[in-house]
Amino acid sequence: MNLSEQGRTLLIEWEGCECRVYLDIAGKQAIGIGHLLTKDELSSGKIYIQGKAVRYADGLTEHQVLNLLDQDLKEVERTLNKSIKVTLAQHQFDALASFALNVGSHAFKKSTLLKVLNIGQYEDVPGQMRRWVYSGGQRARGLCERREKECALWHGIIESRIVSREISAIARGQAVQYGQRIMQKGMQGADVQELQIRLAGFSGTVADGDFGSGTETQVKQFQRDVMQMKDPTGIADQDTLKSIEDFGKRYPIDFEVLKCPCGKCSGFGQGKFKGQYRDGKRTERNNLYEYPGIHRMLLWAVRAVMFYHPDYTFPISSGYRCSVYAEQKGMNTTNHQGKAVDLDPKPVKDDKLKDEDRCEKIRQKIIETAKAVLDWSTPNRKSLESAKAGATTWVHYDVRNYDPKYLEDRFFCTTAQDL
Structure with a gap:
């Protein structure tokens, strides 16, 4: 890999440019853009640039700088390419190039940072970068700011001239919108959480905003099955994000069908009974709250069901069912108050299967591809009601077993635009 043009621009901005000799933060003589003068260069008064000896006492031209x-960066690139054994996104390579140029190639090769990176602990790299902030035994503000900028770049923040006080928050993904950066193992943020929601039907469990091994598996599965990549990377690059967007358009969700037919509510309840539980039992099964829509992870997971079963259509036989509807029909379950949908699979061509057998076949495929479980047996997993529990001729899919933090109002939607 090579430093990108954008990475080079950022490095110049961060390092600064001096055409004459100056003292760096450690009191050592340097010139140009972070070029530390060697013993030979100091004694001879010359620097070899592109094979030609150049006297620098009176300064260098901008072109020479x-x-x-570029000469120094070639050495840095050689060091990185030879030393790093794992796959990097371009912005991660750029961040490490800036870091290695600043601390020196030799120091980089001996660093703990390189060791943890080469065993795949991407998430530990920013912490290792932040250790390199001392000069003469003292913590240096300039180095702290430089490290935070490199951490931000490592996390995919590549805008130029970021205000230093904003860097720390941005580096942790707190201010990143979905689609603004490439995402990879070790990253965190709201955009990672959005990625997890959209890939819920591809071995997804919960949307915690932490890009770990589970999320990497989700991305690889999507890349392999939907994008048909021979060697999935597990990196959510722009091509992958575009494919996810196209995937959503290919499998639309009809929100009119999802609406409650009670004739009293807006279609998605009235937000009643928040914090109230049947019989005082504070479990999700007994939660009376009318959630404000259908859970987004559930609907994205339904899209994956459609994808993995091209020989079937999946009319939604039961979507949102509010407390009024439950009273009208004598129902004692609250699953359909935003946490569940029922699918009525129809074969495009006669598959010779009984309804019960067809639904069981589909349930097993969902368990295989989406990490769902039967009958609410595991916390924080999407659940399928078994035929034994009552879902004989339909597929009941829900998120009832999620912890409350994954059932906050922000996870629910009422329109295709919000999905």
Whole structure:
């Protein structure tokens, strides 16, 4: 890999440019863009730039400074490419190039940062970068700011001239919108959570905003099955994000069908009974709250059901059912108050299967592809009601067994635009 043009621009901005000799933060003589003068260069008064000896006592031209930088960067790139054994996104390579140029190639090769990176602990890299902030035994503000900028770049924040006080928050993904950066193992943020929601039907469990091994598996499964990549990377790059967007359009959800037919509510309840539980039992099974829509992870998971079963259509036989409807029909379950949908699979061509057998076949495929479980047997997993429990001729799919933090109002939607 090579440093990108954008990475080079950021590095120049962060390092600064001096055409004459100056003292760096450690009091050592440097020139140009972070070029530390060697013993030979100090004694001879010359720097070899593109094979030519250049005297620097009276300063360098801007052209010479840039050529010297590119010369130094070639050494850095060689070091990174030879030392790093794992796959990197471009912005991660750029961040490490800036770091290695600043601390020196030799120090980088001996660093703990390189060791943890090469065993796949991407999430530990920013913490290792932040250790390199001392000069003469003292914590240096300039180095702290430089490390935070490199951490931000590692996390995919590549905008130029970011205000330093904003960097720390941005580096942790707190201000990143979905689609603004490439996402990879070790990252965190609201955009990662959105990615997890959209890939719920591909071995997804919960949307916690932490890109770990589970999320990497989700991305690889989507890349392999939907994008038909021979060697899935597990990196949510722009091509992958575009494919996820196209996937959503290919499998639309009809929200009119999802609406409650009670004739009293807006279609998705009235938000009643928040914090109230049947018989005082504070479990989700007994939660009386009318959630404000259908859970987004559930609907994205339904899209995956459609994808993995191209020989069937999946009319939704039961979507939102509010407390009024439950009273009208004598129902004692609250699953359909935003946490569940029932699917009525119809074969495109006669598959010779009984309804019960067809539904069981589909349930097993969902368990295989979406990490769902039968009959609410595991916390924080999507659940399927078994035929034994009552879902004989339909597929009941829900998120009832999620912890409350994964059932906050923000996870629910009432329109295709919000899905």
